[in-house]
Amino acid sequence: MAKLLSQSRFADPDAAYVTLVEARRGLSEQASADLDTRLVLILANHIGDLDVLREAITLAKAE
């Protein structure tokens, strides 16, 4: 079973973060939420592993 990787994987985490910031710069709340939803679908498909997806959902939901 594949395992969700939660350790940092970007060589430059700041650059990754700022890319996500810039993607939503100037967008309304609705437009930004729509963007994020599309991103979730795109990245989920890229991962292509249901176990990893379920684990990611669990991590995202944990409080």
Next chain:
Amino acid sequence: MGAAGDRKTLYRYGYRRSSDQDARETVRWPVVVIGAGPVGLAAAIDLGLRGIPLVLIDDADRIGEGSRGICWAKRTLEICDRLGVGEKLVAQGVTWKLGKVFRGDDLVFSFDLLPEGGHKMPAFINLQQYYLEKALVDRAAEIEAIDLRWKNRLIGVEPRNDFVRLTVDTPDGPYTLDADWVIAADGARSTTRDLLGLKFSGVTFEDKFLIADIRMAADLPTERRFWFDPSFHSGQSALMHRQPDNVWRIDLQLGPDADIAEEQKPERVSARLRRMLGEREFSLEWVSIYRFNCRRLDRFVHGRVVFVGDAAHQVSPFGARGANSGIQDAENLAWKLAAVIKGEAGHTLLESYEQERMQAADENIAHSTRSTDFIAPHSVPERRLRNAVLSLAPKAEFARRMINSGRLSVATVYDTALSTVDEDSFGGTARLGAPIPDAPVRTANGRDGYLLENLGGEFTLLHVQNGALPNLAGIKVVTVGRDIVDKAGLLTGRLDATPGAGFLLRPDQHLCARWRHFDRRKIEAAHARAQGRV
């Protein structure tokens, strides 16, 4: 910058009439430096030590108290050590290397800025800028080549063919001064820049920040502490830093809508600080409200006028990249300008100042913009992303790595034509284009010290003993195993220094070439390249 607070005068210097003001013809100097802040003073001292006569002018006659630079980075301290004030600053300052980041009132993570030992200078010291300026002014006074003129205000800049005519106002009225080279170190509101009509463009951040220095006898740890959304300052960020004399720096984010006049009232400031500090007794030393800018000039070299420090580029304070990068500008420029003036190098060497320090400025602006974006998101969607990172941080390492409360100043690794590409591969931590890493050494006369203080400020070949010694013109040779001994084995590891290896260092101690085995021809070619003579 926002409104500046009142500044108390700590050290006052007298205006003295110069004989230049009575000269029948305008007196010409090799260099005139505009602005006696940390950057102008560092440039003047470095050039003065290289034997270049110069005038350093400043419009004030005092060093004022006030909330400005407090965090001095390791590389800056190494430069100050070469200039002769490093040990004094470290003795006077508060040494720290630990940073802590809180979300709400909970610790999310902590970081150690200098996890390895064996360096003369610490990762950071905190020291009020006026103490650093005082130390540099005292040092400048010891150097005969420096003519420091207080209450000399620049009012005119007139570029000529091969010099610049400056008009300077004084309490006795204006006079003119000719300079082969002008170094503009006159800060974020540079008069030189305005007089030349140069554009200074970039981003101004909407959020306003309260910056206060308070006096408080508190038994709190010596570390940088940063809070996102703490209970004492809900929805905003807060930063706390220790300085000498029981003075603490506190930054409180106020958001974009804060009323500057209202927020600066002492009772309002005290109430905010009271929520943070609880029952501890404190008094206000200095308060100001700022909006931050990240911007720079399109070029740093304009004919014979060279811009350094905040006059050339401005960043937000998160990361301590303002004054630190300015002093590193000064060091980069000083040896190159001295070489040009002495005829050892052509004007093209100054192009490398612009290229290398623009690379540094762009790095600093990128880091400080990213930090400011993280600390003060521009919109609700950006804030939601930021808060998602913070909420994942306790559970996921990747999110902790994205938390950005300021990426603290480190020396730039110059991607520069002055470096000779490695022909051999090297391990260790030394990098081509970066300052050579420090290490403990013992000198030939048995004295314990450090590598950097044995290098000085000239082109140096650091060579690991293995038979014959190279004999080179214009290059100092320091031989490991003869002049210095690697007493702890750290130098060998950090440089990957095998017997016979050679490391060519620029006068600013940046590594510009290295070989497992070298000959005179290779060294001379690398030396010429590092002086811009290719």
